[in-house]
Amino acid sequence: MLIPQLQKLLTTPITQKSRQNKSRLTVIFWYSLSLTFGLGYIFMGLRQAFSSKYIVSDDAREYISWMYRYFNPDLFPGDLIADYFQSVTPIGYGIIYKRIAALDIDLTFFSKIFPIVLGLITTSYCFVVSMEILPVPMVGFIASLLLNQSLCMHDDLFSATPRDLIYPLFLAFLYYSIRSSRLGILIVLALQCLIYPLIGFVDLLILALRLFRWQNGQITISQNRKDFIFFAAAMMIAGIVILPYAIQSSQFGPAITAAVARTMPEYWDGGRVSYFSHNIMSYWFFGRDSGFLALISPPQLLFGLLLPIILKFQSHFLLTKQLKDEVKLLLQVVIASLIMFFTAHALAFKLHWPSRYTHHTFKMVLAIAAAISITLILDATLRWSRQNxxxxxxLGTIMIFGAGLVLYPSSFSLKVFPKTLYVVGQVPTLYNYLQKQPQNIVIASTSEEADNIPIFAQRTILVGKEYALPFHTKYYAQIRQRMVDLINAQYTEDINQIKDFIQKYHVTFWLLERSAFIPEYITKNTWLQQYQPAAQEANAKLQKALPVLATLINSCAVLETDNLVLLKTECIKAAIKT
Structure with a gap:
């Protein structure tokens, strides 16, 4: 009797003939369980987020720093970095934070709690989309469980960047597509294009594919005139919404070409982007920015690949009779994503990184497909056991497998879960000191600690590794020149070269690491090594004599920590005159 009861609990579909109250309770149980795990993972991440006062998501430093202009428009005056990231931030994402600033809520604080909202919406839509395809509540639970595990393994809800909103919006798009809610589709499409335009292209391709039907081994096109009117409306909305963003970000364009990128160390192993690889498998399959299977995990998602095979042998999996025709939507997502992936490769880098078109959508498709596959296999296994x-x-096998699904995040194979990539500011005294300085100061530094200054002190830095994105030519040409000039000035023996550098970039403070004047500081620093021949020349100079700047540390330091020294350039210029 145990097996029939287990089958009834786990794999019985919810149909119109089911008793309403009992069916509702079953759905509520599995949905509540889905939310419990989803929120549980997020709260584990929040524990990291609030473990220190000076802590922020790694990529949030790029997007949120400039947004403090919403509180004070005079912040970051003439700041190249702030202006650039303001221009490339999608309009809709900026509006969200502008509204939060209007409520006088700290933006860094909001970025830490926002995943709660995103997690609730993502889990909910994943659950209902799964049940729309196979109306078994456990399918919704497994799909949301696998998706939430996947998202928490790659900071896809904790990054405080526009990509965090891909998942709730795209799942909403799938839901309204299944429900044939044209108004819902258009609203979500507009929001997607406002917040993460790249996935808007995938949405449009899916709508285009849904104009075609596969019948009797032939492809036919819809004869409904309203379908084409709706598609034209979707195209128009996407165009209207994306155009202002394209114009806004073009002031720092165009995007660098693939031919030029191949000549730059920034695009190879150890570089800021690491796009290209001599390993073909890595480049096309697993490269973070170039591969179509980039960051696909956990391995349980691969159960989704079994779904096409199962559908070929439906006679052995009786529950497939409950599969809705909308299962084809999963294939349409894959096709649309791959089309954009290869198009982005062909037009590199006009449509940004190719992996952005598959990394996110594949996770959602595989989670849903894996949940369906597992449920179909489980149902067939239970039926077989009743007969044999x-x-x-x-029962033992099911318990072990179920425990493996649920307990995977705590397994030894995962060193960190959830993977939030939060960055902890190590020098509060530095941030407090700089925050008390005038708003128009500029800090020059080759230290990675400079990356934290804009977010924690709201002051301008000349360059920073985190902000040195070699994507738009007009922006990166200036960043590269600044970096070369900084390296040359920091390691020069010519006093006048330091003076010219300070005057050229209006540098107010110079932040140095105490180890900056030993050769290993340059030779082992992958970021500095990207800027040749300046790095090699600096290393050669260190072998011969101590740079001028090193001799001014004791006399011009205004703040010192264990590893950092902050020099005031007024003192440096005064020393130069004497």
């Missing part, structure tokens, strides 16, 4: 015995073996 061995119930204890089957």
């Amino acid at each position: 015995g061995r119930q204890l073996l089957i």
